[in-house]
Amino acid sequence: MSSHRKNIFLGLGIAILLALVPLLTKRNDIINIMVLIFLYICLAQSWNILAGYTGQVSLGHAAFFGLGAITTRILWVGGYPFLMAFTTGGLVAVVFALIVGHPALRLRGIYFAIGTLGLAQILKITVGNILPTVADLPGDYIATYNLIPRYYLFLILAVIMVVVVYLVGHSKLGLGMVAVREDEEAAEASGVNPFRQKMISLAISSFFAGLAGGAFAFYQVSYYHDLPFSPTWTFDALLITFVGGVGTIVGPIIGAFFYAIFREFFARAFPELHVFIFGTLFILVVLLLPGGLVEAVSRIRRLIRAKKTDTGFS
Amino acid sequence: MGKQSKTPLLQVEKLVKSFGGLMALFGVNFEIHPGEIFSVIGPNGSGKTTLFNIITGFLKANSGKVTFMGKDITGLPPHQICRQGIARIFQLVKPFHQLTTLQNVMVGRAYGKDPATNLRKSKEEVVEILNFVGLGNKIEVVASQLTMAERKRLELARALAAHPQLLLLDELMAGLNSAETEIAMELVKKIRGSGITVMMVEHIMKAVLGISDRIMALNIGEKIAEGLPKDVVKNQLVIEAYLGK
Numbered sequence: 403m404s405s406h407r408k409n410i411f412l413g414l415g416i417a418i419l420l421a422l423v424p425l426l427t428k429r430n431d432i433i434n435i436m437v438l439i440f441l442y443i444c445l446a447q448s449w450n451i452l453a454g455y456t457g458q459v460s461l462g463h464a465a466f467f468g469l470g471a472i473t474t475r476i477l478w479v480g481g482y483p484f485l486m487a488f489t490t491g492g493l494v495a496v497v498f499a500l501i502v503g504h505p506a507l508r509l510r511g512i513y514f515a516i517g518t519l520g521l522a523q524i525l526k527i528t529v530g531n532i533l534p535t536v537a538d539l540p541g542d543y544i545a546t547y548n549l550i551p552r553y554y555l556f557l558i559l560a561v562i563m564v565v566v567v568y569l570v571g572h573s574k575l576g577l578g579m580v581a582v583r584e585d586e587e588a589a590e591a592s593g594v595n596p597f598r599q600k601m602i603s604l605a606i607s608s609f610f611a612g613l614a615g616g617a618f619a620f621y622q623v624s625y626y627h628d629l630p631f632s633p634t635w636t637f638d639a640l641l642i643t644f645v646g647g648v649g650t651i652v653g654p655i656i657g658a659f660f661y662a663i664f665r666e667f668f669a670r671a672f673p674e675l676h677v678f679i680f681g682t683l684f685i686l687v688v689l690l691l692p693g694g695l696v697e698a699v700s701r702i703r704r705l706i707r708a709k710k711t712d713t714g715f716s
Numbered sequence: 717m718g719k720q721s722k723t724p725l726l727q728v729e730k731l732v733k734s735f736g737g738l739m740a741l742f743g744v745n746f747e748i749h750p751g752e753i754f755s756v757i758g759p760n761g762s763g764k765t766t767l768f769n770i771i772t773g774f775l776k777a778n779s780g781k782v783t784f785m786g787k788d789i790t791g792l793p794p795h796q797i798c799r800q801g802i803a804r805i806f807q808l809v810k811p812f813h814q815l816t817t818l819q820n821v822m823v824g825r826a827y828g829k830d831p832a833t834n835l836r837k838s839k840e841e842v843v844e845i846l847n848f849v850g851l852g853n854k855i856e857v858v859a860s861q862l863t864m865a866e867r868k869r870l871e872l873a874r875a876l877a878a879h880p881q882l883l884l885l886d887e888l889m890a891g892l893n894s895a896e897t898e899i900a901m902e903l904v905k906k907i908r909g910s911g912i913t914v915m916m917v918e919h920i921m922k923a924v925l926g927i928s929d930r931i932m933a934l935n936i937g938e939k940i941a942e943g944l945p946k947d948v949v950k951n952q953l954v955i956e957a958y959l960g961k
Binding site (some may be wrong): 578 | 804
């Protein structure tokens with residue numbers, strides 16, 4: 403299909419351009435904000451597959467991010483090879499998700515949201531109590547610290563995440579997920595097993611959230627162990643997805659760029675007011691564009707097309 | 717009749733269902749034979765939809781047995797019952813609103829009986845089904861933009877895509893005008909003609925009498941009559957159930 407091929411080339415082109423960024427600039431602030439954008443893409447996209455595609459709005463996403471982070475950090479600092487620690491982090495998040503998902507996914511709507519929020523908070527407090535210390539990197543790790551491999555780790559992770567959501571979105575599995583989101587009973591009557599769809603979706607979602615956490619643990623030199631469990635990560639993912647366009651593949655990507663760049667800009671321009679301005683902006687976007695920025699893009703496109711036909715240039 | 721000698725496609729035995737203290741079904745027995753159009757009638761609250769929901773797995777009966785093609789399917793979850801070959805439509809239509817009609821029907825094809833693994837290869841069949849129900853010109857239209865009559869047809873198409881041997885129609889004609897009802901009746905006849913057995917709950921008497929082979933009448937959870945349409949409508953109990961004594 404030509405539209406498939408077009409999408410793949412477009413995505414590949416953007417990924418290659420982004421891969422060139424560290425060769426073009428030596429400015430650490432630019433590299434750091436790009437790292438943050440990639441982190442947000444992965445976090446938001448992994449939330450999107452569960453909430454946007456399958457309709458299960460989880461407020462416990464930070465739990466998976468935190469588990470990935472803590473597992474990766476402890477194993478990696480403990481002397482295991484990074485990639486092994488990193489993958490284990492993702493898998494630990496999945497195991498936890500599936501254990502918790504078994505009862506939680508039987509809850510519907512608001513109850514699922516509250517239940518997952520509660521679980522994540524319990525986990526955050528427990529980690530804070532058991533490991534109240536700062537997760538510092540040992541001296542020899544700091545001595546060899548280099549931002550560039552971190553940049554590529556995050557870039558690759560974001561690309562893989564987007565590719566996975568794209569493939570799932572165009573597959574039978576994705577169709578079943580969307581059917582569950584649209585109407586669970588109608589999906590069941592058509593032969594879809596809603597519980598199975600939700601569990602698979604949760605597994606994919608938690609795996610990538612866990613990997614994002616692991617990448618964070620690889621990137622951040624010093625933080626409290628319970629920081630990656632903070633609900634902020636959940637709400638960042640949620641806001642980014644909604645602002646970009648929930649249930650779409652492009653939405654979380656646009657949202658992540660928008661969120662990271664504007665927040666940085668406002669924080670520098672209006673240090674005292676930036677949270678307020680940012681909050682207002684969010685409310686406006688959600689009120690005026692329920693479909694997110696993706697909707698804005700398609701509206702503008704339609705306008706342009708309409709104008710073109712009006713003036714006879716078609 | 718000869719019909720009794722055939723093995724039934726669906727056999728329902730002593731079905732009992734209560735909601736708390738309210739008895740919805742009170743030991744209902746009946747059989748549906750391959751190739752027939754079997755209608756269930758009865759006043760509101762007589763247990764018709766409850767019966768549908770038990771057969772399709774959306775409700776669990778307190779006791780009793782449902783056998784489909786010789787297999788006990790009592791208590792199976794809805795998606796497994798669909799994969800056995802029983803598809804249904806809902807009285808209040810449930811389209812997947814944000815999906816196109818093509819995608820809606822594709823769900824049935826991908827997850828129903830003999831499910832498709834390659835969506836692209838089944839597109840042709842799905843389009844054919846959409847043509848069959850008269851939605852061939854709406855393939856790319858999002859379900860939320862369809863009219864009520866079109867949504868009913870979409871519901872039908874999605875059920876047909878699941879390759880059922882038995883199709884359960886819960887008030888297919890409700891909410892349709894008389895021209896649309898005619899079209900729907902023709903469709904049901906065509907569906908039966910393609911070898912699918914039909915069980916329907918219907919309030920539109922013209923439709924029930926026009927296309928049913930046999931009718932069962934329920935009243936307050938009990939079977940009060942069963943037989944040919946012309947006999948059932950003359951049955952004293954049926955007349956009393958609808959009009960009072």
